[in-house]
Each structure stands twice: as structure tokens, then as C-alpha cells.
Amino acid sequence: MDQIIVKGNGPLKGQIPIAGAKNACLTLMPATLLSEEPLTLTNAPRLSDIRTMTQLLQSLGAEVTSMQDGKVLAMACHGEINTRAEYDIVRKMRASNLVLGPLLAREGHAEVSLPGGCAIGSRPMDIHTDGLARMGAEIELRDGYLHAKARGGSLKGAVIDFPFASVGATENILMAATLAKGTTVINNAAREPEIVDLATCLRAMGAQIEGDGTSTIEVQGVDRLHGATHRVVTDRIELGTYMLAPAICGGEVECLGGRIDLVGAFCEKLDAAGISVEQTPTGLKVARKNGRLKAVNVTTEPFPGFPTDLQAQMMALLCTAEGTSVLEEKIFENRFMHAPELMRMGAKIDVHGGTAKVTGVGKLRGAPVMATDLRASVSLILAGLAAEGETVVSRVYHLDRGYEHVVRKLSGVGARIERVHGA
Numbered sequence: 540m541d542q543i544i545v546k547g548n549g550p551l552k553g554q555i556p557i558a559g560a561k562n563a564c565l566t567l568m569p570a571t572l573l574s575e576e577p578l579t580l581t582n583a584p585r586l587s588d589i590r591t592m593t594q595l596l597q598s599l600g601a602e603v604t605s606m607q608d609g610k611v612l613a614m615a616c617h618g619e620i621n622t623r624a625e626y627d628i629v630r631k632m633r634a635s636n637l638v639l640g641p642l643l644a645r646e647g648h649a650e651v652s653l654p655g656g657c658a659i660g661s662r663p664m665d666i667h668t669d670g671l672a673r674m675g676a677e678i679e680l681r682d683g684y685l686h687a688k689a690r691g692g693s694l695k696g697a698v699i700d701f702p703f704a705s706v707g708a709t710e711n712i713l714m715a716a717t718l719a720k721g722t723t724v725i726n727n728a729a730r731e732p733e734i735v736d737l738a739t740c741l742r743a744m745g746a747q748i749e750g751d752g753t754s755t756i757e758v759q760g761v762d763r764l765h766g767a768t769h770r771v772v773t774d775r776i777e778l779g780t781y782m783l784a785p786a787i788c789g790g791e792v793e794c795l796g797g798r799i800d801l802v803g804a805f806c807e808k809l810d811a812a813g814i815s816v817e818q819t820p821t822g823l824k825v826a827r828k829n830g831r832l833k834a835v836n837v838t839t840e841p842f843p844g845f846p847t848d849l850q851a852q853m854m855a856l857l858c859t860a861e862g863t864s865v866l867e868e869k870i871f872e873n874r875f876m877h878a879p880e881l882m883r884m885g886a887k888i889d890v891h892g893g894t895a896k897v898t899g900v901g902k903l904r905g906a907p908v909m910a911t912d913l914r915a916s917v918s919l920i921l922a923g924l925a926a927e928g929e930t931v932v933s934r935v936y937h938l939d940r941g942y943e944h945v946v947r948k949l950s951g952v953g954a955r956i957e958r959v960h961g962a
């Protein structure tokens with residue numbers, strides 16, 4: 540299996556292009572199921588998760604063509620389709636559940652394997668299924684599959700109050716509501732930029748949606764959606780990750796395509812830790828202010844709060860900050876698996892339940908470490924940049940889910956990083 544080798548680094552300088560968002564693309568792709576006409580996505584990231592979603596859509600009968608080295612995805616889904624999303628594909632990726640709403644809206648029934656739990660938490664589907672049930676779906680779990688059927692053959696608009704602003708449930712209900720009869724209101728909807736991106740694309744396809752980006756989204760169902768071309772929004776998590784590289788190593792790096800509004804809460808914490816961020820016409824320029832990094836406290840929250848998907852990377856930064864930082868993980872119950880690996884590199888971290896106390900040390904030291912999930916894997920690479928000596932990260936297939944060309948992007952600004960191919 541491949542490994543990534545990182546060597547402790549001096550200041551970085553240059554530009555890093557930020558890709559289109561994985562998490563936006565993974566919800567935009569299933570939107571193709573809502574129309575008989577082609578949907579084209581530009582600025583798509585080249586990731587294994589996108590290949591998994593491609594396979595899933597193809598298994599349902601969609602045509603998916605990847606062009607321009609994967610940056611453009613042309614999709615079409617006409618005529619009869621298969622409504623069963625098989626375990627063998629769905630189990631690979633949580634976001635596979637995002638075909639449920641579109642399939643139900645298009646065909647009036649669907650069988651989708653439960654994605655199951657994963658390393659960062661149990662991640663149930665009750666908010667999705669309760670919302671679809673409010674829209675007239677009968678849903679039953681049998682043989683590991685959600686068997687869903689719209690009463691009377693089609694979904695109906697409803698007022699849905701989410702107990703938690705779930706990103707995936709907002710996306711599933713939003714897509715389902717575009718073709719439902721009547722008006723759907725989602726209260727306590729997620730406000731993530733990926734939701735706004737999905738709504739923007741659906742509107743381009745003819746959907747009637749208002750309120751995306753706020754806690755109340757209203758959708759007036761229409762009879763059909765048409766084709767569209769849509770540019771995937773910038774990946775705010777890849778952006779935040781690469782902003783941490785000069786924060787850790789020093790120097791100055793511009794993250795091309797970066798926007799403050801995508802990473803506002805994250806930038807506030809960087810500022811408090813001693814990192815300056817400047818919006819330029821082309822992106823975000825990040826530099827380390829003078830002196831040692833300072834400890835900051837971080838609590839993860841739904842957008843616009845500090846994202847859980849940047850918590851592991853932020854922890855890598857805080858391992859060498861002056862003082863003790865307290866990180867509270869409020870979204871997933873088991874998202875500190877990077878902590879023991881960082882401790883192998885000399886970090887001082889004390890984890891109790893959903894709280895991690897990180898006391899900064901003068902220097903980390905390179906070590907063999909193991910990636911346990913996507914964001915954990917990149918936090919180990921960032922820590923490796925801050926460490927003396929060599930860090931060898933294994934199980935990097937986690938990384939390939941969410942970061943394209945990580946070696947090329949980091950070495951392009953002067954980092955000493957290479958990928959070695961194992962058996």
C-alpha cells in the first residue's frame with residue numbers, strides 16, 4: 540500500500556490551487572437523477588469519492604462521462620432507471636445515501652442500502668427518513684436496505700422540522716422536494732455553502748427554491764427539471780487544510796480560489812493563533828505573524844461555525860502552539876482518532892469524551908503514523924511538516940477520498956513530501 544513521506548520543513552512560498560468541493564460535487568451528482576436532460580458539472584475534483592459516486596450513478600442507469608482529466612462531469616439519466624443502490628457500492632461511502640431523495644422523487648420508490656456507521660461516528664439516517672416520511676414516503680428497513688415508497692406514487696410537499704441541521708438530510712429533502720407536489724418547508728435546515736451550491740444548481744435546472752443559506756428553505760415543487768451546466772463551488776475544507784501549511788511552516792502561501800466567506804470562523808481562530816489571512820483578487824494569502832503560535836480554543840459547529848472537517852488539521856497546528864488549547868468536537872462522537880497518532884510524534888494531548896486538551900510542545904518529531912480517516916490523514920501530513928525528521932503516513936487511501944494531487948500541491952510551495960508506492 541502507498542505511503543506518504545514528509546520531512547520537517549522551513550518556510551513555504553507560492554500558490555496552491557484549490558479544487559472544487561468534494562462535498563458539493565457528491566450532492567450535485569445525484570441531482571442528475573432528477574432530470575431526463577443532461578447535467579454538466581465543471582470544476583469537479585479528481586477524487587476516489589467522485590469515482591465511487593460515478594459507479595453508483597452508473598449502476599442506477601445514468602451515463603457519466605468524465606472529461607478534461609476529470610474536471611468536467613457530463614451526466615444524463617433518461618428513460619427507465621434502476622432504483623436499487625447496492626450495498627457493495629454504498630458501503631464504500633456515506634454520501635451514497637444522497638441518491639435516496641432523488642430516486643424517490645423521480646420513480647416514487649427506491650431501495651438504498653444503509654451506508655452504515657464509520658470510523659468518526661455512528662451516523663444514523665433518521666432525520667432523512669423522518670423528513671421523507673413527512674412527505675408521504677413509507678420507509679422500512681429490511682435486509683440492510685431502506686425500502687422507500689411514496690404513497691400514491693409521488694411525494695407531497697410538507698413542513699419538516701429538523702431536530703438537528705443535518706447537511707445530508709437537508710440535501711436529500713431539498714432534492715426530493717423539487718419534484719414533489721406542493722410546497723415543502725425545511726425548518727432548521729443546514730446552511731453550509733454546499734447546500735447553497737446545490738440549490739443554485741437545482742434552480743438552474745428549473746427548481747423553485749428560496750432561503751438556501753438560511754435556516755428555513757422553501758421549495759415549490761415543479762413537474763419536471765431540465766438540464767444545466769454548473770460550476771462546483773471551491774472546497775472550503777481543502778482550502779482550510781492548505782491555509783494551515785504556511786501557518787505551520789512559516790512563509791507565505793496564496794490559496795487560489797479561496798474566499799473568506801467560506802472559512803470565516805476558521806480565519807478568526809487563525810488570527811487568534813497568530814496567522815494573518817488576506818483576501819486578494821485571486822484567493823487567500825496566508826502568512827505566519829512574528830513569534831510563536833498561540834493556543835486557541837475551538838468548538839466545532841454547523842456552518843457558519845468552525846467545521847468539524849477542519850478539527851483534525853487545526854489540532855495539528857495547535858500541537859506546537861504556546862499554551863493549552865481546548866478542542867470540543869460537537870458534531871461526531873468519535874473524531875479524535877488522529878490524537879494518538881499525533882502523540883506518537885511527541886504531541887501532548889488529553890482526550891476525554893468529546894474534548895481534547897492540547898498542550899503545545901516546542902517541536903514534534905517525525906514517526907511512522909497511520910491514517911484512520913480522511914481528515915485525520917491530512918492532519919498527520921501537516922504535523923509532519925512541523926516535525927523534526929521524517930514522518931511516514933500509511934493507509935493514505937483515506938487521503939485520496941478528499942485531496943487531489945496533495946504531493947504536487949504541497950511540493951509546489953516548497954514542502955518536502957513524496958508518495959511511495961507499496962505492493
Ligand SMILES: CC(=O)N[C@H]1[C@@H](OP(=O)(O)OP(=O)(O)OC[C@H]2O[C@@H](n3ccc(=O)[nH]c3=O)[C@H](O)[C@@H]2O)O[C@H](CO)[C@@H](O)[C@@H]1O
Nearest residue numbers: 562634662663664665666667705706707708847848870871
Ligand atoms: C458528503 C458530505 O457532505 N459530508 C459532510 C456532511 O456529512 P453528513 O451529511 O453525514 O453530516 P450530518 O450533518 O448529516 O451529520 C451531523 C450529525 O448529525 C447526525 N445525524 C445525521 C443525520 C441523521 O439522520 N441523523 C443523525 O443523527 C450525525 O450522526 C452527526 O452526528 O456534513 C458533515 C458535518 O458538517 C461533514 O463532516 C461531512 O464531511
Ligand SMILES: C=C(OP(=O)(O)O)C(=O)O
Nearest residue numbers: 562633634848913914941
Ligand atoms: C467526513 C467527511 O466525509 P463523509 O461525510 O463523506 O464521510 C469529510 O469530508 O471529512
